[in-house]
Amino acid sequence: MATTNTLSDAAIRKAKPGEKPRKLSDGGGLYLELQPNGGKWWRLKYRFEGKEKRIGLGTYPEVSLADARKRRDESRALVAAGTDPSEARKAGKVEHQRQQHAEALAAAGEPLPGTFEHVAREFHAGKAEGWSASYAGKWLTYCTRDLFPRLGALPLADITAPKLLEVLRLVEARGTRVSAHDLRQYAGQVFRYGIQTGHCERNPAADLTGALKPAQVRHMAAVLEPVQVGALLRNIGEYAGHPVTRAALALSALLFQRPGNVRAMEWSEIDAGAALWTIPAAKMKRTVHGKVNGRPHLVPLAAQALQVLEELRPLTGRGRFVFPSLMGGGECMSENTIRAALRRMGYTNEEMTAHGFRAMARTLIVERLPGIGPDVIEAQLAHGKAGPLGMAYDRAEFMDQRRQMMQTWADYLDKLRHGAQVIPFKAA
Structure with a gap:
């Protein structure tokens, strides 16, 4: 059913504030609330899951009548789709803050939360104290050299077994098979930690069992006869x-x-x-x-x-x-x-x-x-x-x-x- 709009810009401009807040109604639950101090706030009244709720849509004239109606229609569409506009707005604010934080990290050259490099460095920081200095150094050096440049910026959940294998094959191609196997192990540690911390749901490194060429472990030469x-x-x-x-x-x-x-x-x-x-x-x-x-x-x-x-x-x-x-x-x-x-x-x-x-x-x-x-x-x-x-x-x-x-x-x-x-x- 089409919404009947009753307000006009002229009526809004002529409206005078009173001693108490009063409403100028438009169609579809939209109204303009006039405050005693002269402020004019757009509000939307709607029902969600059987409860009456309200949400603010901005102030007039910063938000024009046409823009307020557009925001009303968008909110009503969310209700029709089963989404509470109030909760959607909160989620939008969180996402906006996340994007601002991500932009700040990117400007500082830091890995973004949830990416492979971020989770890997967090895992390393938590484990390095219990590792030997040589192993902790080798772990981070190998990851920084071979995994971070190609996988570091990707969300952990988006990395598939074929993508990881592609990177490990590049290491193999250098003739360093042992390093490729080591890196598969290190990546598996990161993904297992990612599952524990909610960054991903599976470990693609486990799916690469047998995919790499056998490691040729070089035994130290010795006189044995x-x-x-x-x-x-x-x-x-x-x-x-x-x-x-x-x-x-x-x-x-x-x-x-x-x-x-x-x-x-x-x-x-x-x-x-x-x-x-x-x-x-x-x-x-x-x-x-x-x-x-x-x-x-x-x-x-x-x-x-x-x-x-x-x-x-x-x-x-x-x-x-x-x-x-x-x-x-x-x-x-x-x-x-x-x-x-x-x-x-x-x-x-x-x-x-x-x-x-x-x-x-x-x-x-x-x-x-x-x-x-x-x-x-x-x-x-x-x-x-x-x-x-x-x-x-x-x-x-x-x-x-x-x-x-x-x-x-x-x-x-x-x-x-x-x-x-x-x-x-x-x-x-």
Whole structure:
């Protein structure tokens, strides 16, 4: 039914205010309310869900009669469609504020709320404290380099599995398959957090299982054959470089700990009387929680290892580090020193690395030294297990076995160095 309009601009201009507010009615629930102070307000009276309600449409003459009727018609159309005009206006104000906030963030170069980058940075900020510094840094660096430029500005809910795969394939194309798999994992973490915080309803990263090319994990090069190990040990003994570097090479073979731990070994951590090297938890490859609350890692010292340390003590024993930097400055030996020494001895990066001493020990102990349980080997490598029993590896439960293993390993290396033939034992 057409609305009958009864007001005119002339009638509005002639209308005089009274002592009390009065109404000048138009059609369809629209009226102009005259205030005693001369103010003129457009109002709309309507019914929604059986209740009478009112909404303001502006002031006259800022809002003309024609504009007021247009706003009336728009509001009535909302009612006919099942929407309360009052609630629609509130939502509009919220959206306007959101847009203003978004424009301010964009002007400041900040990610918009609900976008991939915003949710990712929020997730990272909440988790980084419990991660190691290296993992937290790697996580954000990878996302900033590869995910944010192409996905960062998109609302989390709008990112599909094909879109994510398109970005990961670009990483694959660079020849960095491991990075592509890492990024898929990081994206999955962001989407799971997005589901928890109401930014999206599904995790497209989970739909990409098997979509990427297999990651080609590059294992650290290591000498694994007994005869070649014997030659390596003789080369270390004859190394013509700095004696501190030669000692670091010898202990890398005897102790098979992580290269970073060997380089950062401190004299205060060595108990020669107890034949024990105690690596503080803070130096171990663990989560932040594990570094702060974990137990130290214990490394029994065989007689040969103690001999190397005693020969080294006159050279570096007055300082903090067993293997100080050859450049001075109070730092420990650089990570490149062992690598350079191996190259000087003729070993390429594909033949032997500083980390390769761990693989060398693990392989030969399993294959050549019978009677040593795998748990004992893993405990000495500081490969902890998940679960409530995992930290038991750093306790004294295996110390007797570990002491015996380390001495047996050192004696075995002596045999290889001297060229003795060692026959492998077959498992029963």
